[in-house]
Amino acid sequence: MLTGRRVALRARHEEDIPLLRTGLYDDAVTGSRAAARPWTPMPPDAKDPRLHVDGLDVMNVSFSVVDVESDALVGTATLWGIDAHHRGGHVGLGILPSARGKGYGTDVVAVLCHYGFVVRGLRRLQIETLADNTAMLRAAERNGFTREGVLRSSAWVLGEFLDEVVLGLLAPEWQARQRATA
Secondary structure: OEEOOOEEEEOOOOOHHHHHHHHHHOOHHHHHHHOOOOOOOOOOOOOOOOOOOOOOOOOOEEEEEEEOOOOOEEEEEEEEEEEOOOOEEEEEEEEOHHHOOOOHHHHHHHHHHHHHHHHOOOOEEEEEEEOOOHHHHHHHHHOOOEEEEEEEEEEEEOOEEEEEEEEEEEHHHHHHHHHHHO
16 A cells, blocks of 8 residues: 555455446546546446456556545546656546545645656656646646646547647656655
8 A cells, every 4th residue: 555645545446446437437527538538338247447457467557545534435546558668657547526626636646656756666757637627737736747748639528629738757856856845
């Protein structure tokens, strides 16, 4: 388990899956904004690859996110697309609707940075998010990520093309921030 100020990232438990599926993927709007593919409904007994974790995929590491005080499930976190040669990876997260607006996202990004830079020894982390996802942009920038560009009209979401923002953080930048706040 990895622990931040407000959240802990732990292995996915089977009992997490129904709540995560319902909160993050069952409705077309939330599901479409969270995935880079068209939304499709999933039967309750389906092994949804976004939620079922076998622990064998070294390029994609998924966690369940829990509140450190209550141990309540609040979302998912993923370090995905890990490239061992170039030592980079991508940060992703999903916060359940009932837990949004409480600062969990910022702490999740911080803990994923620790995991990526310290545990995995990566050199660069990247976030891609829809340009109107102000919560994710704020969480990334509070953790030192720099906006590196905008991919204009690159995401097809619910009948329209939306811009995506690319943000990056390098290990030396993250380490300097850690020393400054210690």
